[in-house]
Amino acid sequence: xxxxxxxxxxxxxxxPEVTDQxxxxxxxxxxxxxxxxxxxxxxxxxxxIAAEGTAIxxxxxxxxxxxxxxxxxxxxxxPPGTGRGAGPRPEEALFRxxxxxxxxxxxRPVRPLxxxxxxxxxxxxxLKGADLLFVRELSAGLYYGRLESVPGKPxxxxxxxxxxxxxxxxxxxxxxxxRVVRAAFEIALRRERKVxxxxxxxxxxxxxxxxxxxxxxxxxxxxxxxxxxxxxxCAMRLIRTPSEFDVVVTENLFGDILTxxxxxxxxxxxxLPSASLGTRRTAAGTFxxxxxxxxxxxxxxxxxxxxxxxxxxxxAMLLRHSLGLAREAAAVEExxxxxxxxxxxxxxxxxxxxxxxxxxxxxxxxxDRV
Amino acid sequence: xxxxxxxxxxxxxxxPEVTDQxxxxxxxxxxxxxxxxxxxxxxxxxxxIAAEGTAIxxxxxxxxxxxxxxxxxxxxxxPPGTGRGAGPRPEEALFRxxxxxxxxxxxRPVRPLxxxxxxxxxxxxxLKGADLLFVRELSAGLYYGRLESVPGKPxxxxxxxxxxxxxxxxxxxxxxxxRVVRAAFEIALRRERKVxxxxxxxxxxxxxxxxxxxxxxxxxxxxxxxxxxxxxxCAMRLIRTPSEFDVVVTENLFGDILTxxxxxxxxxxxxLPSASLGTRRTAAGTFxxxxxxxxxxxxxxxxxxxxxxxxxxxxAMLLRHSLGLAREAAAVEExxxxxxxxxxxxxxxxxxxxxxxxxxxxxxxxxDRV
Ligand SMILES: CC(C)[C@H](C(=O)O)[C@@H](O)C(=O)O
Ligand SMILES: CC(C)[C@H](C(=O)O)[C@@H](O)C(=O)O
Numbered sequence: 001x002x003x004x005x006x007x008x009x010x011x012x013x014x015x016p017e018v019t020d021q022x023x024x025x026x027x028x029x030x031x032x033x034x035x036x037x038x039x040x041x042x043x044x045x046x047x048x049i050a051a052e053g054t055a056i057x058x059x060x061x062x063x064x065x066x067x068x069x070x071x072x073x074x075x076x077x078x079p080p081g082t083g084r085g086a087g088p089r090p091e092e093a094l095f096r097x098x099x100x101x102x103x104x105x106x107x108r109p110v111r112p113l114x115x116x117x118x119x120x121x122x123x124x125x126x127l128k129g130a131d132l133l134f135v136r137e138l139s140a141g142l143y144y145g146r147l148e149s150v151p152g153k154p155x156x157x158x159x160x161x162x163x164x165x166x167x168x169x170x171x172x173x174x175x176x177x178x179r180v181v182r183a184a185f186e187i188a189l190r191r192e193r194k195v196x197x198x199x200x201x202x203x204x205x206x207x208x209x210x211x212x213x214x215x216x217x218x219x220x221x222x223x224x225x226x227x228x229x230x231x232x233x234c235a236m237r238l239i240r241t242p243s244e245f246d247v248v249v250t251e252n253l254f255g256d257i258l259t260x261x262x263x264x265x266x267x268x269x270x271x272l273p274s275a276s277l278g279t280r281r282t283a284a285g286t287f288x289x290x291x292x293x294x295x296x297x298x299x300x301x302x303x304x305x306x307x308x309x310x311x312x313x314x315x316a317m318l319l320r321h322s323l324g325l326a327r328e329a330a331a332v333e334e335x336x337x338x339x340x341x342x343x344x345x346x347x348x349x350x351x352x353x354x355x356x357x358x359x360x361x362x363x364x365x366x367x368d369r370v
Numbered sequence: 371x372x373x374x375x376x377x378x379x380x381x382x383x384x385x386p387e388v389t390d391q392x393x394x395x396x397x398x399x400x401x402x403x404x405x406x407x408x409x410x411x412x413x414x415x416x417x418x419i420a421a422e423g424t425a426i427x428x429x430x431x432x433x434x435x436x437x438x439x440x441x442x443x444x445x446x447x448x449p450p451g452t453g454r455g456a457g458p459r460p461e462e463a464l465f466r467x468x469x470x471x472x473x474x475x476x477x478r479p480v481r482p483l484x485x486x487x488x489x490x491x492x493x494x495x496x497l498k499g500a501d502l503l504f505v506r507e508l509s510a511g512l513y514y515g516r517l518e519s520v521p522g523k524p525x526x527x528x529x530x531x532x533x534x535x536x537x538x539x540x541x542x543x544x545x546x547x548x549r550v551v552r553a554a555f556e557i558a559l560r561r562e563r564k565v566x567x568x569x570x571x572x573x574x575x576x577x578x579x580x581x582x583x584x585x586x587x588x589x590x591x592x593x594x595x596x597x598x599x600x601x602x603x604c605a606m607r608l609i610r611t612p613s614e615f616d617v618v619v620t621e622n623l624f625g626d627i628l629t630x631x632x633x634x635x636x637x638x639x640x641x642l643p644s645a646s647l648g649t650r651r652t653a654a655g656t657f658x659x660x661x662x663x664x665x666x667x668x669x670x671x672x673x674x675x676x677x678x679x680x681x682x683x684x685x686a687m688l689l690r691h692s693l694g695l696a697r698e699a700a701a702v703e704e705x706x707x708x709x710x711x712x713x714x715x716x717x718x719x720x721x722x723x724x725x726x727x728x729x730x731x732x733x734x735x736x737x738d739r740v
Contacts, residue, residue, distance in 0.1 A: 209536035
């Protein structure tokens with residue numbers, strides 16, 4: 001029996017709905033396998049801005065820091081057309097969590113279930129055999145000018161002699177590259193032993209350094225095959241020959257774009273979980289933040305229409321990576337596959353012959369199976 | 371009858387082969403419609419580096435500048451693992467041409483032919499009705515640190531107190547954004563009157579400025595519908611609901627990634643042409659550079675296997691945009707559709723029931739039709 005503390009940050013939009021289902025599944029695991037999970041629930045994003053005036057408060061931060069894992073729902077985005085200086089932005093919560101807890105490796109597995117081939121916009125023959133794991137760098141690059149305003153690393157809109165201009169800085173230290181590349185190679189050892197490193201080395205200096213580091217880390221892992229791929233070519237191959245990939249490692253913004261694209265292999269972005277990990281250890285694993293990769297989808301929020309699978313599978317990753325409960329994680333994943341295999345679908349996945357259910361019913365059926 | 375001067379830069383890899391076919395088609399247009407095209411052929415890329423020690427020589431530049439249009443083939447890329455300081459790089463030719471001739475708008479039309487639905491990795495129901503035109507900003511952003519080494523806009527690998535780091539600068543002036551956004555809205559007036567502006571405004575300052583400029587330009591075009599879309603969402607929607615797009619405008623690197631992704635709608639990146647335009651006028655149009663969006667594909671070079679359609683359709687864009695020959699451009703496009711409609715395919719597009727032909731035969735059949 002394990003005892004663990006989990007901080008739940010449901011956020012806004014569909015975040016609370018899907019997180020509730022993920023939590024219900026974790027409660028079922030607790031009961032079935034005789035563990036004890038202490039859960040703290042805190043505000044984040046638009047919800048926190050409304051109630052506490054900030055996207056994530058210091059006290060919430062502290063509670064997170066005292067847990068073994070964070071289960072995150074979703075947060076609202078910038079409304080179209082919103083300009084600068086419009087007060088706190090919900091995304092700041094994510095940036096701060098990622099940065100301050102040192103979550104540099106964002107794992108995003110993409111494995112289309114055969115039962116969902118019909119829901120994907122890709123032809124089945126292109127999906128067959130696809131089983132990818134993205135390792136997205138999460139704590140540096142273009143994302144971090146804003147938070148830090150350090151000299152030499154600007155992200156700002158400014159007056160210049162010829163008029164207004166805007167600048168962002170893409171900066172990577174060798175160490176920032178090395179730790180995430182190393183993580184990717186180590187994960188590949190437990191998978192198909194193939195790493196695809198994605199960059200834009202024909203244009204970016206940061207990509208040239210990235211390649212050099214990959215070469216060095218690869219030399220230490222002679223049993224892992226590796227290749228470099230340009231990001232534009234990768235955007236093409238992901239939907240052309242996805243089964244050729246195993247582990248894909250890339251910098252922050254490329255990872256953001258490519259994983260959303262790759263989500264289409266599975267039929268819906270609502271299916272996909274993620275884990276954000278650093279180096280801090282828990283009793284039985286690594287401290288981490290777990291969230292579905294979908295956004296807050298305000299248009300369908302509160303209507304029992306969201307797909308809870310991404311959140312539930314994030315819970316499975318939490319069990320595996322932060323709590324060291326691999327068997328329980330596998331049980332959750334099998335429950336998801338079984339329920340999808342029975343033809344149950346949330347509205348994002350509807351196809352002829354499937355049974356459409358709501359967020360709660362989908363969650364309940366998976367919970368029952370665990 | 372028109373008289374025009376065209377500089378042909380075949381480049382390396384498959385560049386010469388596909389350019390030869392595009393030229394043959396232009397020669398057929400010349401004859402059929404009674405025009406006179408003077409053609410200058412010059413080296414570029416690896417070919418120029420080998421023969422002239424630089425990716426593009428000043429004299430080639432001069433010849434280009436005295437023409438009405440440039441027909442470009444393809445150039446080799448950085449071999450995997452190649453580091454810094456390795457001498458002239460072929461891509462520099464493209465960067466210099468784009469920058470010095472002020473080609474800020476890169477038009478990349480993507481319209482899957484029904485006859486090729488079978489060759490795409492997407493299901494036909496997702497391809498139906500797709501007809502997109504990307505307007506990629508081509509002369510600023512992360513691409514231009516390298517060439518300019520101006521203070522405040524670094525692209526370099528450098529020693530820092532904590533070790534080695536690499537930096538690239540994403541900079542846009544308001545003017546650089548405005549001219550390309552304006553071009554997109556003007557093109558939309560002649561299409562379905564819809565503009566999707568793609569950015570990452572929840573992270574990048576340059577995207578926040580980009581949105582502000584879009585708002586302003588949109589206000590001047592009340593008959594054009596527009597929307598903002600985050601780049602990650604766009605990477606998803608391009609393959610989910612491509613028919614919802616009309617004109618897509620975005621910054622340089624996002625445009626690079628998204629257009630390669632979107633090429634998969636057509637079955638092969640070998641199908642896609644592009645036009646790079648600035649403000650300089652020719653006798654009957656705009657000075658421009660025309661190139662297929664595929665690369666130099668050294669693995670199949672010289673083997674009569676490359677798809678010449680991207681190059682041939684680039685020739686059609688050249689006729690339309692630089693020479694003001696819209697009727698002739700349409701004739702070339704119809705010839706391509708007809709030949710594809712007959713089932714002729716280069717090896718990149720093979721599917722059951724199609725007749726596989728080489729680069730030359732495909733070009734000859736299209737030429738014969740013009
Ligand atoms: C909300 C947004 C800032 C975030 C990101 O770009 O990292 C999201 O798209 C993600 O992928 O987690
Ligand atoms: C060759 C390379 C530098 C170029 C680019 O990234 O612009 C190519 O991918 C393109 O899209 O024209």
